[in-house]
Amino acid sequence: xxxxxxxxxxxxxxxxxxxxxxxxxxxxxxxxxxxxxxxxxxxxxxxxxxxxxxxxxxxxxxxxxxxxxxxxxxxxxxxxxxxxxxxxxxxxxxxxxxxxxxxxxxxxxxxxxxxxxxxxxxxxxxxxxxxxxxxxxxxxxxxxxxxxxxxxxxxxxxxxxxxxxxxxxx
Amino acid sequence: xxxxxxxxxxxxxxxxxxxxxxxxxxxxxxxxxxxxxxxxxxxxxxxxxxxxxxxxxxxxxxxxxxxxxxxxxxxxxxxxxxxxxxxxxxxxxxxxxxxxxxxxxxxxxxxxxxxxxxxxxxxxxxxxxxxxxxxxxxxxxxxxxxxxxxxxxxxxxxxxxxxxxxxxxxxxxxxxxxxxxxxxxxxxxxxxxxxxxxxxxxxxxxxxxxxxxxxxxxxxxxxxxxxxxxxxxxxxxxxxxxxxxxxxxxxxxxxxxxxxxxxxxxxxxxxxxxxxxxxxxxxxxxxxxxxxxxxxxxxxxxxxxxxxxxxxxxxxxxxxxxxxxxxxxxxxxxxxxxxxxxxxxxxxxxxxxxxxxxxxxxxxxxxxxxxxxxxxxxxxxxxxxxxxxxxxxxxxxxxxxxxxxxxxxxxxxxxxxxxxxxxxxxxxxxxxxxxxxxxxxxxxxxxxxxxxxxx
Numbered sequence: 001x002x003x004x005x006x007x008x009x010x011x012x013x014x015x016x017x018x019x020x021x022x023x024x025x026x027x028x029x030x031x032x033x034x035x036x037x038x039x040x041x042x043x044x045x046x047x048x049x050x051x052x053x054x055x056x057x058x059x060x061x062x063x064x065x066x067x068x069x070x071x072x073x074x075x076x077x078x079x080x081x082x083x084x085x086x087x088x089x090x091x092x093x094x095x096x097x098x099x100x101x102x103x104x105x106x107x108x109x110x111x112x113x114x115x116x117x118x119x120x121x122x123x124x125x126x127x128x129x130x131x132x133x134x135x136x137x138x139x140x141x142x143x144x145x146x147x148x149x150x151x152x153x154x155x156x157x158x159x160x161x162x163x164x165x166x167x168x169x170x
Numbered sequence: 171x172x173x174x175x176x177x178x179x180x181x182x183x184x185x186x187x188x189x190x191x192x193x194x195x196x197x198x199x200x201x202x203x204x205x206x207x208x209x210x211x212x213x214x215x216x217x218x219x220x221x222x223x224x225x226x227x228x229x230x231x232x233x234x235x236x237x238x239x240x241x242x243x244x245x246x247x248x249x250x251x252x253x254x255x256x257x258x259x260x261x262x263x264x265x266x267x268x269x270x271x272x273x274x275x276x277x278x279x280x281x282x283x284x285x286x287x288x289x290x291x292x293x294x295x296x297x298x299x300x301x302x303x304x305x306x307x308x309x310x311x312x313x314x315x316x317x318x319x320x321x322x323x324x325x326x327x328x329x330x331x332x333x334x335x336x337x338x339x340x341x342x343x344x345x346x347x348x349x350x351x352x353x354x355x356x357x358x359x360x361x362x363x364x365x366x367x368x369x370x371x372x373x374x375x376x377x378x379x380x381x382x383x384x385x386x387x388x389x390x391x392x393x394x395x396x397x398x399x400x401x402x403x404x405x406x407x408x409x410x411x412x413x414x415x416x417x418x419x420x421x422x423x424x425x426x427x428x429x430x431x432x433x434x435x436x437x438x439x440x441x442x443x444x445x446x447x448x449x450x451x452x453x454x455x456x457x458x459x460x461x462x463x464x465x466x467x468x469x470x471x472x473x474x475x476x477x478x479x480x481x482x483x484x485x486x487x488x489x490x491x492x493x494x495x496x497x498x499x500x501x502x503x504x505x506x507x508x509x510x511x512x513x514x515x516x517x518x519x520x521x522x523x524x525x526x527x528x529x530x531x532x533x534x535x536x537x538x539x540x541x542x543x544x545x546x547x548x549x550x551x552x553x554x555x556x557x558x559x560x561x562x563x564x565x566x567x568x569x570x571x572x573x574x575x576x577x578x579x580x581x582x583x584x585x586x587x588x589x590x591x592x593x594x595x596x597x598x599x600x601x602x603x604x605x606x607x608x609x610x611x612x613x614x615x616x617x618x619x620x621x622x623x624x625x
Contacts, residue, residue, distance in 0.1 A: 010620045034192070035354075035613035036385040044382040051390040055398070073315060073323035091327045094409060098335040101402045105343040108394045109350060113376075116387035118353075120377025122360075130379050132361035135354075137192040137616060 006157035015039035017160040028144030032134035051111040058107025066096030216594035223587020235305040239578035248581040249303035256296035262439025263289025264403035268396035293341040336409040354609040420501035421562035430482035437475035441547035469534035480522035520550025
């Protein structure tokens, strides 16, 4: 399956061309950009990111762990203070809060790695379309398409002021 | 026909690689590549002082805590003062990178990376003092709840335990925050480096390509980490303040301690960011990225937090008088006019009077004034903790057990060593990682280019 690469300079052009391609039914799109741009994100990945689920689960797990370890440990090693219960909830809120943040944060990062498909090898080895220019100031748009569609996509990319268009893979 | 200019000819002859690389890439990556004599001499100096301090720590392990200037009833001295000081410094990073991020304050882009790095390094520096203060460094792990043969668990009702959890969570989350924010920049460095640096950045960049899926995951992660870090930072210095406020020592037992410590922490953190960035900007020619506008904004923050700190000082004295509790009143009276009066007046002068110059725009945009004020604020904030801890402990309820503490030479050496450790680690960071968030700077520049400077 051929892969067409267009190089752009303005994020708005990339977003416009990505929207058009998706409208015409080309779903196999990938955009390389030197910085995050909302318009590109909306055009290519309109769905909300799954990372938030990881944060939520991590946070809940952390809070539960915090209360569990403090209450269980106070009852396992009992310090007798007057006639009071061994576990004392108010101070344990501090521990539960810290663990909420700790677990929430670490799971968020795990989510980033899973959702973003990281880690990978060097881009040059697994991704022929990637170019060091895309960590400079240029944008790359890669479209996977059928043999007959190459000319159409080429025209569309150039119409949206692509600097250059090339065939990455036959 | 005229021959093309030499530059153009050279560019035509080197078609390999990115021809006209982004200016932000070149300017910021250059900081990592140039090894100047100034940098080298600072590293050597920091390393030597650090070694002196490490030797003193070993000496303390051999001799015991007797080498510190402790005398009854004061057994919390310079070590704890310095610990609180460094935890405070660590707070600017969160304010800049998380809270200002949530408020969409664009000007933070120029300073967030260095502030985050300072946060991580300051937490590491602070953590050294937990072991040094305890004395038996080899038993520091007793503070963690780990399964052991005695069936013993730690006491979670103690603020010192909350502190352990707060500081270690803060250190971990910040190290992660710094790294996640840096991945795109590491990829930039990977694409342009050679030799061992290429290997290092290839591993650290995790194969980042800047695809829209990766950017989405990364920006969401930064957003969520900011959301988590914001209450975290408020909790960390609150918990540190409760190490004192939960005790019944006069001068410590106050409900205002948590907000008072948090404001002080942000105040000192911003000052440290200025103290460090002013020379870095000068040495590496980063005036295009760290502009006077950024310094102006930071000076305004210092002014704001200075006013909060000044208000807290006033309220502390007012409440001491208004409470009618004699030990409380005596403690505060002796703070200002007792044996530690010099420290108290240094603290009041440096933290509340000196920053008032920032009411004037000329002062906020004058590099020498900013530098001097930031150093004085750091001095003042160290003395603030000194006054709270030492003067509190030295004058408790019973005049029969009052005492005076003077820091010993070994303690002061270790204090100097903490600054050396901080400087040494930050200097290495400058060499290894981009000191300004390149991708975030580019986001603004590309927007400006696309919309004709409308942003």
